[in-house]
Amino acid sequence: MCYNFHMKKIVVLAFFIFFNLHAQIVKKIDFNQPSLLPLVPINKGEKISPSLIKQTIVNLYKTGLFYNVIVKTEEEKDGVIVKIEAIPAKYFGEIKTKGKIGIKKRRLKKFYSEFYPLGKVFRQEELENFVQKLKEKIKELGYPDVKIDYKITEKDNIVYPEIHIESGKPLIVASIKTNNKKLYKKFIKIKEKDIYNKELFLHGIKKLKFYLRKNHYLNSNIAFKEHIVNHNVYLEVNIDKGTKFEIKSKNLNIETDRIEGTCAFLKSGKINDSTIKLTEKNLYFQALKEGYCNPQIKVEINKKYLFCEIENPTKKKIEKIKIESDIPLKLTKKILNFNKLTKSDIYSELSEQLVKKGYLKPSIKFDYNEIDKTLIVKVYQGKRYKIGKITWNSDIPIPEKLKSMLIKENEIFVKEKIFNTLSILKSYLNGEGYFDPQVNIKIEKPSNEKIPVNIIINAGEKIFLKDIVILGSQKIKREHILKFASFKQGALICKSCMEDFKNRLEFTGLFNKVELNLVKQKDNQAVLLVKVKENRLYSFSYAIGINSDEGLRFTAKIKKRYLFNTFLTGTTIFRISSKRRQGYFTISGEKHFLSSVYFTLEDKDDYKFSRFGFSLSYRGDIFSRLRFVESIEFTKNNLTNVRVPFEEIEKELQPDYTIGFRSNLLYDRRNDILFPTKGYFIRANLFPAYSLTDDEFFFKANIKTGFYFKNLEFITNIGKIFTKNGYQVPIPQRFFTGGSTNLRISSFEKAGPQFSTGVSKGGHFLFVFSGEYKYHIKNIYYLSIFADIGNVWEDSSDFSFSSCIKDAGIGLTVKTPVGPIKIQLAHNLDKDTFPSNYKIVFSLGTTF
Structure with missing residues (x-):
């Protein structure tokens, strides 16, 4: 049984005579929603009218908060009391399903999450529309006789629908006839005696069409018929694969997958004049990107081959550009990179210069002189137009002083000045207080090399x-x-x-x-x-990574915005691995300021060091690509679980207290953070500090750079700690290196000076250089060749090429959405500096 719920949009109860109403004064307004009184146009001490009552109801109903609005008036001797009752709107609550459904509930829940308006204002028509969609959905899933009824219950202004489904007898696939059983079974997962799920059937046909296009079967066709008799379905599927073509290119040195990506007929699956022309156009622009100067593309079809031919394969280094023009024109330094110069870049830049000078219809042609490797650009600027008669159509007067700042008659016609005029007029009208002023500038047809301009202004109201x-x-x-x-x-x-x-x-x-x-x-x-x-004021995110040095790495980030109802953000981050545990709690300000409390515990096998501290920082951008963070830090460092001989580590056994000023600067021009193929970055970390324990100053500087050129990358990391009188800074402040990301032959942070137990004790000077070449095998797979050189030394005076750890190797990288999967084999090139011969390095994912 269906319960009908009728919503009244507007109800007005007026118990007074119209002609008396205008003479009555409002004495008092009673409203059960006092916070919305500003929306009520009825004011105390003023006359009341039916139009004001109507406007009150319209204003309140437009908020979407109310199911019904009732206005009553009570007459008294000295005026009228207006009583407004706003009945809160009802909202869609969670839905319940009962009956013989016939399909899996997870499918039903997915449909509910997509189409059911949970949490929205309840509308009877929306509920009925949803029920109708549900009925059609179940029919598609193989139940043509489905019956759906519903009833609703209300609690605290929430409407809870209860849907009762009787799916009825399903459609059964009685027989399947097809001319290609192999392709049918591979892509269409509907078999005989199955329930006829039309949605699944059509999805299989869609996958089959995609497979044929991907494998270059063109002009293919898939037709099907369905005969339904007494809940039995008889299917006939005719698969015409079409003709399989192979793509070949002539004189066009472009990778096959890039050529295929531009072929319009491969995406549409059809060969006709329009798809061939579109393919030629796409190939033309692809050839420009590859460095061809003036490509002429032609696509031809020959039985089972598609030939993509370039008739003018000029791809040589341009040593000079000659511009032939009646007026002076120049190309910017940005475009004068001859190895990557394209005709489209030159055309767009010169056209823009000509339009700014008033030449609206320029023509630019290109030629190439092979003898002196000169690209000749022939410019025909065409006519230059002036501004003709200016007609003003405005509903308000425009000051002459303002008009003097705008376009004038007989000036050179430049579109930039037209847009500037439009902007000035809009700013003026907004400044004068007009709510929504409309300004249009109509450009008329040129006459006698002059273009008339019509300025239309509709200022509107304040x-x-x-x-x-x-x-x-x-x-x-x-x-x-x-x-x-x-x-x-x-x-x-x-x-x-x-x-x-x-x-x-x-x-x-x-x-x-x-x-x-x-x-x-x-x-x-x-x-x-x-x-x-x-939005929710808090969020939680996590990341997991694995590498052969640290093992499993887990990072969790808990973020709460606008702490204490002010513009502050609280962030908690944990990083956990077998070698390192770190935690950060940061409160950041609305724009630039942040304060952090942090701890670190690192395991170096024969000792552990812990660090606890807090900092106050200011962050910002000097310009778009250069970011900086300036911090004042206070840190306590302590060594525990020490198994190193006492005489080697005596000084380190007492806690160290350090205060310093840290500067972090990052200039980043990489095109991608996870998988960069172009650009570079420079990261500098400068830390002048004072040890309160040892009463000593030291200065720690670290600069890391990375340069990327398509498949080639170079990473350099240089660090130096400056001290006086041979002062040895505490172990936690020293440099460590080695592991899966640098000096791959070395174990985790075990390169450099060591205690007698063979455990690294860090150093005051760091130098690491890594180079890697990645070769794209297929799709997401890359083969790489790498080499590392570097080490950590007690001091920069100990640095020498012979004391550097050197390794080289090969690796396989697989791109995934969570970061790269890397398997690398490193070979030691110098056993005198490091004992290992080979090492397998494995890493998966990344952490923040």
Whole structure:
């Protein structure tokens, strides 16, 4: 049995006579939602009218918060009492399913999550629409006689639908006839005596079509028929694979997979004139990217071959560019990289210069002189136009002083000046307080080398902001939200400043949804209705990585935004592996400031060192690619579980207290952080510090660089600790190296000076250089050849090439969404500096 729920959108109860209404004064307003009083245009001490009552109901109903709005009036001797009752809206609650469903519940839940409007304002028509979609879905899954009924229950303004499903007798596949059983079985997972799931059947046909296109079967066709008799389905599937073509190229030195990526007929599966022309166009631009100067592409079909031919395969280094033009034109330094120069780059840059000078229809042609390797650019600038008669169509007067700043008659016609005029006019009208001014500039047809211009202005109205009402914000205070507004109560408001307000709120990351509506009232006044949906104030993320040195690495990050309802962010990070445990708790400010408490525990086999500290930092950007963090740090370092002879480590057995000022700078121009193929980065870490325990100053500097050239990469890491009078800094402050990411023949941080027990004690000077060449085998697989050289020394004076650890090897890298999987074999090139011969290095994933 279906329970019908009728929602009344607007109910007005008015128990007074119309002609008396205008003479009555509002004595009091009773409203069960006092926070929304600004949306009510009825004011105490003013006359009441039916239009004001109607506007009240419309304003409140537009908020979407109410199921019903009732307005009543009570007459008294000295005025009228207006009573407004807003009945809260109902919302969709969780759905329950009963009956003989016939399909798996997980499929049903997936459908519910996609189409059921959980949490939205309840609408009867939306529920009925959902039930109809559900019925069609179950029919597609093989139950044509399905019957669905529903009833609803309400609790605390939440509507809980209960869906009752009777699936009925299913459709059974009685027989399947096909001319290609092998392809049918491979892609279409519907067999005889199965329930006829049409969704699964069509999905299989789609996969089969994709397979044929991928394997160059063109003009293929798959047709099917279904005959239904007494819940039995008789299927006929005719598979026409079409013709298989092989792609060959002439004079075109481009990888086959790149050529295939440009072929439009491979994506559509059809060969016709339009797909061939589109393929030629795509290949033309691909050839330009590869460095061909003036390619002429032709695609031909010959039985089972597709020939992609370039008729003018000029791919030589250009040593000179000659521009033949009647007016002076220059190319920028950015474009003058001759090895990668393309005709399209030159065309776009010169065209832009000509348009700025008033030549609207330039023509540019190219030629190449093979003798002196010169690219000849012939420029025909065409006509130069001037601005003709300017016609003003405006509903408000425009000051002459402002007009003098805009376009003028007989000036050179430049589109940039037209856009500038448009921007100045809009800024002027917004500044004058017009809410949504419309400015259009129409360009007429040229006449006598002059272009008439028609400027049309519709200024609209001025609106004063009566109040701001915020809905949906529970944890974030009203005053914090209003900080992002550039306007105040009582001021003029414009559409652009509302959009700025919305953008600022969305940019905070506080809100999942922001909606702004202006509710107009009388006397050009309006209330701004701000509806927000808050994001969760906390988040949790984790990452797992494995490498052969540290074993399993686990990182967890817990982040809570806007701690204590202020613009602060709290972040907790843990990094755990067999060799290292680290934890960070950071509170960062709205923009630049952050404060951190951190600890580290590292296991060096014969000793462990722990570090505990806190820092106060300022972070920012000098420009787009250069980031910096400046920090004041206080650290306590301590050694535990020491199994090194006492005389070798006597000084280190007492805790060390250090205070310092750390500067981190990063300049990053890599095209990708996980898999860079182009660009470079420079990271500098400078740390002047003072040991409170030893009463000594030291300065620790570390610079790491990386350069990437397609398949080739070079990484360099140099560090130096400057001290006076031979001072040995505490072990936790020294440099360590070795492991799966540098000096791969070495074990985890075991390179460099050692105690008598064979455990590394770190050093004051670090140098590591790694080079790697990656060869793309197929898809996500790369074969690499690498070499490492470097070490850690007690001091820079001990550095020498002969004392460097040297290794080389090969490796296999597989790209995955969680980071690279690497298997590498390192071979020791110098047994005098490190005893191992070979080492297998394995790593999976990455951690943050």
